[in-house]
Amino acid sequence: MSIDFEARGRIGDLALDAAFRSDGRLTALFGRSGAGKTTIVNIIAGLRRLPHERVVVDGAVLSDTAQGIRLPPHKRRIGYVFQDARLFPHLSVRQNLLYGRYFARGETRTGLEEVCALLGLEPLLQRGVTALSGGEKQRVAIGRALLAHPRLLLLDEPLASLDEARKQEVMPYLERLRDEAGVPIVYVSHSVAEVARLATTLVLVEDGRVTGQGGAQDMLSRLDLGLAEERDTAAVLDGVVAKHDEAVGLTTLRTQAGELRVPLLAQNEGTPVRALIRARDVMIATRRPEGLSALNVLPGVVKEIGTAHGAIVEITIACGEATLVARLTRYSVDALKLAPGRKVYGIVKSIAFDPAATGAFPGSESR
Amino acid sequence: MLDLTPQELTAIGLSLKVASWATLVALPLAVLVALLLSRCRFPGRLLLGALVLLPLVLPPVVTGYALLLLFGRQGPLGSWLADNLGLIFAFRWTGAALAAGVMGFPLMVRAIQLSAEAMDRGLEEAAGTLGANRLFAFLTVTLPLIAPGIIAGAILCFARAMGEFGATITFVSNIPGETQTLPTLIYTLTQVPGGDAAALRLTLISAAISITALLLSEVVARAVGRRVKAP
Incomplete structure (x- = not known):
């Protein structure tokens, strides 16, 4: 399980020049809003492009501009849980969950029952997605991404739009996801509490650059890494x-x-x-x-x-x-x-x- | 009350046929143009938008005359289509369908474009990350979500086609059994002495068909809208 990322270029107002590698179970991209964290995961998923980029996941080259390789998103097998969940409103929870499984043919399939058990989705299966709470939506979105059999799971601030009670409801599922799903995770967050609780590896992102990376414990206690500015060492x-x-x-x-x-x-x-x-x-x-x-x-x-x-x-x-x-x-x-x-x-x-x-x-x- | 003459029955049947064909043929093209206009940034996009709306703002007679120039037997498109595909528009019911389709097209494009712009494009990205290629994502996500707009557009186009008069009579004239649709027959009846009662009857029938179409569209759009309403 390894991720190798490198990208340089401009997207809108953001000048990105970032590189990191990680072989942790859960790599947190940590930094302020607007630092470029979401742009980085969008590049990993192939949803945004930069003139210079290189994304290698588990030895599979998904993108390498030097070699002229750039796989389209649907060929990357990168699961993406968006901040706003992005469930298909015209499909039921079950249909949402199974949407990506059709494309995972030939792969060792993760079973629907397994994923439902992991994320507690059983009671939701027959419901429409519009009636779900924010936390339930995020869990369904995670299950949907898992069932597409991704080689890497991207979670972009999955808790940011939830209130405190909902965060606490989803958090244990994220822990189980990290420990039991067997898929490496890149987790975008600006919350020290989330990162401290979930991350094995930490990548600090500031103004489009990676300012530090390492084990979560070491990184959070380092005094020199701009965390002081965040006022949350x-x-x-x-x-x-x-x-x-x-x-x-x-x-x-x-x-x-x-x-x-x-x-x-x-x-x-x-x-x-x-x-x-x-x-x-x-x-x-x-x-x-x-x-x-x-x-x-x-x-x-x-x-x-x-x-x-x-x-x-x-x-x-x-x-x-x-x-x-x-x-x-x-x-x-x-x-x-x-x-x-x-x-x-x-x-x-x-x-x-x-x-x-x-x-x-x-x-x-x-x- | 409904003892319709063969002439009237023919006109009603022809109107339904013309409007149906106009709507069906225009529909895929309208979806394509609406998506182009709402999604893509390309040179000439404004021009295309204006061109699509043109039949809405031009006098129908002008549109009909332009069709005659382009698609008449001597017109550049008309002669090519006749020679190569055997498709003749001039003074045929196909010409009436073309005129009706051209007049209804802007309404259809507008309705579809609005619902395409209202749709969250992030959902297509989500489908992509789940492994769906563009075509599959379009068929399983985009199309169902813009369905209310497509249905509304199709009904508007159909209703407009049922009522088309100016462009039709200019382009393909008013030939009983071939190009004499409901509106042109009503017009004919009002021009002959003693035709008033028949004209009134046909007017009521015409109104009934239009209202039925609108009610139907409302019912279908509601059913679909409930299913796809975004959170």
């Missing part, structure tokens, strides 16, 4: 659910950084999960604090002090094998005499954990 901690304490409504996670107590999660004990800690939610103390309401105090060592933006500085702290990021004032950094190598305590309030960004993530505990 974060640490991603992998761990397992250690125990639930329903009486007080807390779940204890065992993570690389130590034990964390977070608001009650739905996952069973023993489930591997991933949690996001935003830099702005982390406080620093030089001695273990007492009489503190915050439940999570993680001992560590200052690793790096970032460049100041006005009054604000971000620092990274090594906590066990994990790295925390904290956003502090420059004044505090000076007052506490923080410097690389200094022993400190990172403090995180339990309620700072975004349940939207905490989710099942199998395979992550081994990383």
Whole structure:
């Protein structure tokens, strides 16, 4: 499973000059609106063209202007889930799902039952698509793309048009899609919470350029990658659910950084999960604090002090094998005499954990 | 009440035949032109648009005379078609159908063009990413979604063809049994003494046919529209 992408040229106001390669299960294209993320997936799907482009998926050359190759969209076998779902309004849910299967002849067919089970579509099959909710539409669109037997699945901000409750409804399906469907995914998003919860690989896109790529965990905690501008640097901690304490409504996670107590999660004990800690939610103390309401105090060592933006500085702290990021004032950094190598305590309030960004993530505990 | 004379029956039958042929032959061409106008950017697009609308704004007599010049036995197109395909328009019912089709064409194109422009082209892209080539995507997505426009256009064209008078009488004259359609027969009857009652009767029949066509189109368009209404 690998994607090799390269493109240069102008489309409208956007000058694109981007290249990345990834062999992750879910590669997130992450960046602000208008950065060129959708253009990149449109080029992968063959819906937009640039004078210089090269798209290779799993060794299959879909497009290479140097060699004069450019397959039309219908020959690429790239599944595309559009932001607005784009279900065929004149067909039922079942007919929508089966639309692409006709063309997947000769391929090992993914069965309708399988896909329905994966995405919970069984109850929707006989319905018309106009009566579906936004979240249901996205699930049908994902199922429709899967049934065309794609070699790669593109998801363009599939949650962007949904409200918070619908996002939470669709999120577990996206996790299962990533872990069980066996199709690599390129996922476009501008939400740290989504990316932290879903991505194995992260590609940062800014003004039509790729400014960084790598493992999701490393990328989200790097201080120098323009994430600071987004005001959302974060640490991603992998761990397992250690125990639930329903009486007080807390779940204890065992993570690389130590034990964390977070608001009650739905996952069973023993489930591997991933949690996001935003830099702005982390406080620093030089001695273990007492009489503190915050439940999570993680001992560590200052690793790096970032460049100041006005009054604000971000620092990274090594906590066990994990790295925390904290956003502090420059004044505090000076007052506490923080410097690389200094022993400190990172403090995180339990309620700072975004349940939207905490989710099942199998395979992550081994990383 | 409906004791129609053979002449009247012939005229009604001929009108239906002429209007049906005009609509059927014009339909695929109108879909093509409407899609060209709504989808493609090419040099001469404005010119094509204007040309299509021309019969709507020209006096019908002028259109009929232009047809006579082009498709008459001596006309450049008319003589070629007669020599090569054996297709003769001058003073035949085929000529009446041609005149009716030309007059109804703009209405048909407009209706189809409007629904093609209202359709979300992203759906065709979606069909493409699912493996459908352009033709298959057109047949399974575009065509069903612009069907209400096609039906509305066809009915408008049919109704216009049923009522065509000026271009028809100029191009193919008013020959009983060959080119004498309902409107031209009504005109003839109003010109002879004592023809008023017959003219009135035919007028009512003509109105009934038109209203039936409109109601039918409304019913069909609603049924199709319900099915394809975008969210």
